[in-house]
Amino acid sequence: MDWHRKHLLGLEDLSPEEIVSILDTAESFKDISIRPIKKAPALRGKTVATLFYEPSTRTRTSFELAAKRLSADTLNVTIAASSVVKGESLKDTVRNLEALKIDCMIVRHECSGVPHLISRYLEASVVNAGDGSHEHPTQALVDLFTIRQKRGSLTGLKATIVGDILHSRVARSNIFGMLRMGMKVHLVGPQTLIPRGVERLGVTVSNSLDDAIPQSDVLMFLRIQSERQKKNLFPSLREYSELFGMTRGRLQKAKSDVLIMHPGPINRGVELASEVADSPRSVILDQVTNGLAVRMAVLFLVAGGGREG
Amino acid sequence: MDWHRKHLLGLEDLSPEEIVSILDTAESFKDISIRPIKKAPALRGKTVATLFYEPSTRTRTSFELAAKRLSADTLNVTIAASSVVKGESLKDTVRNLEALKIDCMIVRHECSGVPHLISRYLEASVVNAGDGSHEHPTQALVDLFTIRQKRGSLTGLKATIVGDILHSRVARSNIFGMLRMGMKVHLVGPQTLIPRGVERLGVTVSNSLDDAIPQSDVLMFLRIQSERQKKNLFPSLREYSELFGMTRGRLQKAKSDVLIMHPGPINRGVELASEVADSPRSVILDQVTNGLAVRMAVLFLVAGGGREG
Amino acid sequence: MDWHRKHLLGLEDLSPEEIVSILDTAESFKDISIRPIKKAPALRGKTVATLFYEPSTRTRTSFELAAKRLSADTLNVTIAASSVVKGESLKDTVRNLEALKIDCMIVRHECSGVPHLISRYLEASVVNAGDGSHEHPTQALVDLFTIRQKRGSLTGLKATIVGDILHSRVARSNIFGMLRMGMKVHLVGPQTLIPRGVERLGVTVSNSLDDAIPQSDVLMFLRIQSERQKKNLFPSLREYSELFGMTRGRLQKAKSDVLIMHPGPINRGVELASEVADSPRSVILDQVTNGLAVRMAVLFLVAGGGREG
Numbered sequence: 001m002d003w004h005r006k007h008l009l010g011l012e013d014l015s016p017e018e019i020v021s022i023l024d025t026a027e028s029f030k031d032i033s034i035r036p037i038k039k040a041p042a043l044r045g046k047t048v049a050t051l052f053y054e055p056s057t058r059t060r061t062s063f064e065l066a067a068k069r070l071s072a073d074t075l076n077v078t079i080a081a082s083s084v085v086k087g088e089s090l091k092d093t094v095r096n097l098e099a100l101k102i103d104c105m106i107v108r109h110e111c112s113g114v115p116h117l118i119s120r121y122l123e124a125s126v127v128n129a130g131d132g133s134h135e136h137p138t139q140a141l142v143d144l145f146t147i148r149q150k151r152g153s154l155t156g157l158k159a160t161i162v163g164d165i166l167h168s169r170v171a172r173s174n175i176f177g178m179l180r181m182g183m184k185v186h187l188v189g190p191q192t193l194i195p196r197g198v199e200r201l202g203v204t205v206s207n208s209l210d211d212a213i214p215q216s217d218v219l220m221f222l223r224i225q226s227e228r229q230k231k232n233l234f235p236s237l238r239e240y241s242e243l244f245g246m247t248r249g250r251l252q253k254a255k256s257d258v259l260i261m262h263p264g265p266i267n268r269g270v271e272l273a274s275e276v277a278d279s280p281r282s283v284i285l286d287q288v289t290n291g292l293a294v295r296m297a298v299l300f301l302v303a304g305g306g307r308e309g
Numbered sequence: 310m311d312w313h314r315k316h317l318l319g320l321e322d323l324s325p326e327e328i329v330s331i332l333d334t335a336e337s338f339k340d341i342s343i344r345p346i347k348k349a350p351a352l353r354g355k356t357v358a359t360l361f362y363e364p365s366t367r368t369r370t371s372f373e374l375a376a377k378r379l380s381a382d383t384l385n386v387t388i389a390a391s392s393v394v395k396g397e398s399l400k401d402t403v404r405n406l407e408a409l410k411i412d413c414m415i416v417r418h419e420c421s422g423v424p425h426l427i428s429r430y431l432e433a434s435v436v437n438a439g440d441g442s443h444e445h446p447t448q449a450l451v452d453l454f455t456i457r458q459k460r461g462s463l464t465g466l467k468a469t470i471v472g473d474i475l476h477s478r479v480a481r482s483n484i485f486g487m488l489r490m491g492m493k494v495h496l497v498g499p500q501t502l503i504p505r506g507v508e509r510l511g512v513t514v515s516n517s518l519d520d521a522i523p524q525s526d527v528l529m530f531l532r533i534q535s536e537r538q539k540k541n542l543f544p545s546l547r548e549y550s551e552l553f554g555m556t557r558g559r560l561q562k563a564k565s566d567v568l569i570m571h572p573g574p575i576n577r578g579v580e581l582a583s584e585v586a587d588s589p590r591s592v593i594l595d596q597v598t599n600g601l602a603v604r605m606a607v608l609f610l611v612a613g614g615g616r617e618g
Numbered sequence: 619m620d621w622h623r624k625h626l627l628g629l630e631d632l633s634p635e636e637i638v639s640i641l642d643t644a645e646s647f648k649d650i651s652i653r654p655i656k657k658a659p660a661l662r663g664k665t666v667a668t669l670f671y672e673p674s675t676r677t678r679t680s681f682e683l684a685a686k687r688l689s690a691d692t693l694n695v696t697i698a699a700s701s702v703v704k705g706e707s708l709k710d711t712v713r714n715l716e717a718l719k720i721d722c723m724i725v726r727h728e729c730s731g732v733p734h735l736i737s738r739y740l741e742a743s744v745v746n747a748g749d750g751s752h753e754h755p756t757q758a759l760v761d762l763f764t765i766r767q768k769r770g771s772l773t774g775l776k777a778t779i780v781g782d783i784l785h786s787r788v789a790r791s792n793i794f795g796m797l798r799m800g801m802k803v804h805l806v807g808p809q810t811l812i813p814r815g816v817e818r819l820g821v822t823v824s825n826s827l828d829d830a831i832p833q834s835d836v837l838m839f840l841r842i843q844s845e846r847q848k849k850n851l852f853p854s855l856r857e858y859s860e861l862f863g864m865t866r867g868r869l870q871k872a873k874s875d876v877l878i879m880h881p882g883p884i885n886r887g888v889e890l891a892s893e894v895a896d897s898p899r900s901v902i903l904d905q906v907t908n909g910l911a912v913r914m915a916v917l918f919l920v921a922g923g924g925r926e927g
Contacts, residue, residue, distance in 0.1 A: 033410040037354025038382075045655025047683065057386055058405060065356065065409055068382045073656075073686045077675055088883035096676060096882060099906035100683055101651040264405060265397035288408035342719040346663025347691075366695055367714065374665065374718055377691045573714060574706035597717035 003301045007119045007126045010135035011176040019181060023145050025297035026290070032069055033292050042296075043072035043304050046103040051077045051094070052129070053109040058264060059129050059139075062288070063106050066295035070304070075102070094118050104303035107131070125302040133167045138298055139263055140173035142291045144181060146283050147218055149290065150259055155182035160212040162244055163222030163271065164193040164233075170263045171222055175201055188212050189222075189244060192233045209244050213254050220261040221246060221271040241270050248275045259283050312610045316428045316435045319444035320485040328490060332454050334606035335599070341378055342601050351605075352381035352613050355412040360386045360403070361438070362418040367573060368438050368448075371597070372415050375604035379613070384411070403427045413612035416440070434611040442476045447607055448572055449482035451600045453490060455592050456527055458599065459568055464491035469521045471553055472531030472580065473502040473542075479572045480531055484510055497521050498531075498553060499543045518553050522563050529570040530555060530580040546579055554578075555585045568592050621919045625737045625744045628753035629794040637799060641763050643915035644908070650687055651910050660914075661690035661922050664721040669695045669712070670747070671727040676882060677747050677757075680906070681724050684913035688922070693720070712736050722921035725749070743920040751785045756916055757881055758791035760909045762799060764901050765836055767908065768877055773800035778830045780862055781840030781889065782811040782851075788881045789840055793819055806830050807840075807862060808852045827862050831872050838879040839864060839889040859888050866893045877901050 002017040003025075011019070032040050048067040050060050060076065067074045077097065088096075097105060104125040107115045112132030119126040130136040148154050159178055165171045165187050175198075178185050185203040187194060194205055206212060213219065224240060246260065260272070260282040268274050277284060311326045312334075320328070341349050357376040359369050369385065376383045386406065397405075406414060413434040416424045421441030428435040439445040457463050468487055474480045474496050484507075487494050494512040496503060503514055515521060522528065533549060543549050555569065569581070569591040577583050586593060620635040621643075629637070650658050666685040668678050678694065685692045695715065715723060722743040725733045730750030737744040748754040766772050777796055783789045783805050793816075796803050803821040805812060812823055824830060831837065842858060852858050864878065878890070878900040886892050895902060 035354070038356060038410060039354040045653070045657040047656060047686075057388070061384060061386065061406075062409060065382070065384060068356075073683070075679060075683060077679065079675075089886065092883060092886075095903060096906050097679075099903045100680060100910055101656060101907065265401060268398065268401075285404060285408045288405050289410065292409055344663070347665060347719060348663040366697070370693060370695065370715075371718065374691070374693060377665075574710060577707065577710075594713060594717045597714050598719065601718055 006302060007115075008137055008298050008302055009116050009119060009126065009128045011137045011140055011173045011180065012135065014177075014180065016180050016182075019141070019144065019177060022141055022294065022297050022301065023148060025301060026141075026145055026293040029296040029300070030290070030293040032296070033289070038069050039071060040069065041071045042300050043067065043070035043103075046072045046303055047075060047101065048072045048104045048106065048299060048303065049075040049077055049097060049102045050106045050129070051079065051097065051108075053079050053107075053114075054130070056108060056130075058288075059108065062291045063127075063129060063295050063299075066292050067299055069292070070296055070299060072103075072299070072303075090114065090118070091121055095121055098122050098124050104299060127298055127302060130169055132169065133172070134169050135173045135176075136169040137173050137177075138291070138295055139170050140177040141298070142287055142294045143174055143220065143261060143263075144177050145290045145294050146261070146287050147259060149286070150283060151217065151257075154178070156184075157217040158184040158186065158215060159218035159220060160186045160188055160209075160216040161220045161222065162188045162209060162212075162246075164224060165189050165198065165222070166193045166195050166233075167225065168222045174220065175203055179203070186212055186216070190233070190240070207243075209246075210250065210253070213250055216258060217255065218259045218261060219246065219254065223263065223265065224267055224270055237270055245269075245271055245273065246276045247273045251276050251279065251281065254281070261287060264288065315611060316424075317446055317607050317611055318425050318428060318435065318437045320446045320449055320482045320489065321444065323486075323489065325489050325491075328450070328453065328486060331450055331603065331606050331610065332457060334610060335450075335454055335602040338605040338609070339599070339602040341605070342598070347378050348380060349378065350380045351609050352376065352379035352412075355381045355612055356384060356410065357381045357413045357415065357608060357612065358384040358386055358406060358411045359415045359438070360388065360406065360417075362388050362423075363439070365417060365439075367597075368417065371600045372436075372438060372604050372608075375601050376608055378601070379605055379609060381412075381608070381612075399423065399427070400430055404430055407431050407433050413608060436607055436611060439478055442478050442481070444482045444485075445478040446482050446486075447600070447604055448479050449486040450607070451596055451603045452483055452529065452570060452572075453486050454599045454603050455570070455596050456568060458595070459592060460526065460566075463487070465493075466526040467493040467495065467524060468527035468529060469495045469497055469518075469525040470529045470531065471497045471518060471521075471555075473533060474498050474507065474531070475502045475504050475542075476534065477531045483529065484512055488512070495521055495525070499549070501542045516552075518555075519559065519562070522559055525567060526564065527568045527570060528555065528563065532572065532574065533576055533579055550579050554580055554582065556582045557584045560585050560588065560590065563590070570596060573597065624920060625733075626755055626916050626920055627734050627737060627744065627746045629755045629758055629791045629798065630753065632795075632798065634798050634800075637759070637762065637795060640759055640912065640915050640919065641766060643919060644759075644763055644911040647914040647918070648908070648911040650914070651907070656687050657689060658687065659689045660918050661685065661688035661721075664690045664921055665693060665719065666690045666722045666724065666917060666921065667693040667695055667715060667720045668724045668747070669697065669715065669726075671697050671732075672748070674726060674748075676906075677726065680909045681745075681747060681913050681917075684910050685917055687910070688914055688917060690721075690917070690921075708732065708736070709739055713739055716740050716742050722917060745916055745920060748787055751787050751790070753791045753794075754787040755791050755795075756909070756913055757788050758795040759916070760905055760912045761792055761838065761879060761881075762795050763908045763912050764879070764905050765877060767904070768901060769835065769875075772796070774802075775835040776802040776804065776833060777836035777838060778804045778806055778827075778834040779838045779840065780806045780827060780830075780864075782842060783807050783816065783840070784811045784813050784851075785843065786840045792838065793821055797821070804830055804834070808858070810851045825861075827864075828868065828871070831868055834876060835873065836877045836879060837864065837872065841881065841883065842885055842888055855888055863887075863889055863891065864894045865891045869894050869897065869899065872899070879905060882906065
């Protein structure tokens, strides 16, 4: 096992070996959640806190269950009604939490860079659960794990990521992770929602989904945030769906073993037609299930016996 | 033990033998909550999630403690701020939860039939914690358990249910359960709040509480929802209380061993005078305590070793 | 060990021996939170509920972790959306909770005296987590523990408490506890925020922070509630800070081993300059860490084997 980090802040600076360490550790944890007794003692007596400045059921729940299945004590802190109301600074909030001797803090914040900032104040481990439009590393690790699980290996596979690349921390983390693992990454979306100069990262860009489909091993659709629409970043949902939505017709032009992915929650009929979301090519629920194993692995590596291993 | 069901959705289709199985199992769990160490390992390593689309402290808390006392891991999902805001469908929400390998989902929803609908999508067990004005099966099981505990058996006892029958899932579940167990059921309330044709279920109906009291072994009062009043379904709280409220005077006309029941929370001075709610004839706090044992039994039967037994 | 109480409602009626019992028990629990496995079985199978009528992350979190580290099951009940909406009385709420066989109820309420009132209805133990402007006993015990930890003993030390004494339950509990333990207590603040006649408790009062600093072993600053300002109880934050804020300049006039304390959350630049809050003389984060050990001790003494010992 090749893991010496105290924090998981993003995939941008992880080596391929580190990513493989996480995926292999997740592999070894995968069985726990399908056993009759879904419990391992790896983090017994550790305290894992979620510190969420943005509402989230899915990601928080996935981390909470991951911690519980490793026998950690968990603490949910949603910041809204309490400390922010009382006007406490971010720094004081996290140092006070740390003073409670928390081993690992899972942080989501609407501002990019907050988990990195926090990690500088703390001796506890910090896991980035999504920061602004920057990174969402565990989601990308889940996606890599799922692709590897379905296809045996990652190297050489071609992924097309479709939608609002500009605002998507899921896309950014996937671009870093996929390229690091030897995949090819193609981005498709309305021109207004593709970051300018993104090709420098090593990806290709176009605005034709139809051209990209036949060559893709993985088609990953990003959730459309309808609030972006108000800013005229893309036209109507209907037009978006016609240009960038995955329909049954488009699925027929894809490779027969293509993987359809989506980080959820899906806007059915917008990013994906229901027939596509529920088709055998969709691995969307596998992503959710694998999310548990990957998050168990991350918590174990940063807060458990991992770093000594 | 006679139990082979994966879900508990309502009492309408349970057999007397199945109801007895639950009550007997609850009996065997009753001691756990009064021991110095309130804990049994029956659901260790199982995950029980509450999925509540309506706010509730009491029922959620009762289920959560029941799960914890059987050593299950618990997860509370209150849907409001998160997924519904993001517009995810009910079906996607529950399938995503299930993908986290949850063993049992306890569901409350303002729409009748939602737990039944959900149970069709899931391999996990579903327990109905109240759906619209349809059923609230664990509450009725608690009531049956409490009556049996106080009176030895159920057959032949006469229960009068008083109040807003029309909107009450507690009343519906009790009607099914009581009739199934050989009890007689009489309904009393304002005519506007009695469902038309309810006699077909096998109950009797009147609008005089005073006539019903002397013949009743059980007097069950339903909570008045003051929001109904705005729709002119009944006159003032004061008039309601005069006609259908249980006063000390009325208690004197009841059998000396009558049981006064209420699912809570009580509107003191409306459904029940405080002297009645706190009198020795009231078994309202027994209902709460028994709620734990009954819910432990239900969780054990649907999600534990019960179905194999 | 000298402890026979079922509740911890305040420090006003505790004897020095009882306070020492809590501090000594906390001492013995202090190590648990810095061990690799932060867990002791002292409250296994007990249920500890927090019942908070005021929002709080810090105090609730500290109690919740304390209970978890002693292996208790925990239940968080925040009253707002549910029972109060449904109009249930305080008495019914707590009796219903108790009917769930809860061993210890940790109560915060905006009205003084509520935990005392509740304790009269219940067989469960009640711990006051802050009631109105009356008492916040565990916070004062944390402060005593921290001072004793840093200075070896309490007798004869002089503490100056600075700020809004009038509305502060932290100040009241500290006054009782410090005097009981043989400390001298001096109060400093705007005249409008000092209770009239408070000297009868055995404290001294002035409105000059500068005069008090050189003679103080402990300087405890209270949080300013800006909502008080609207009532014209003190002038501007800037003027408050000039008169009663701890600046670097003022720190130079203090004893070299003075302890700077604050219950948190700090208004940086108001009660304390950041250089002071983060200086080696500040024991503010020690207070947070010690909060865990003290709350573990209190829960153990009232709900665990303590009373039999």
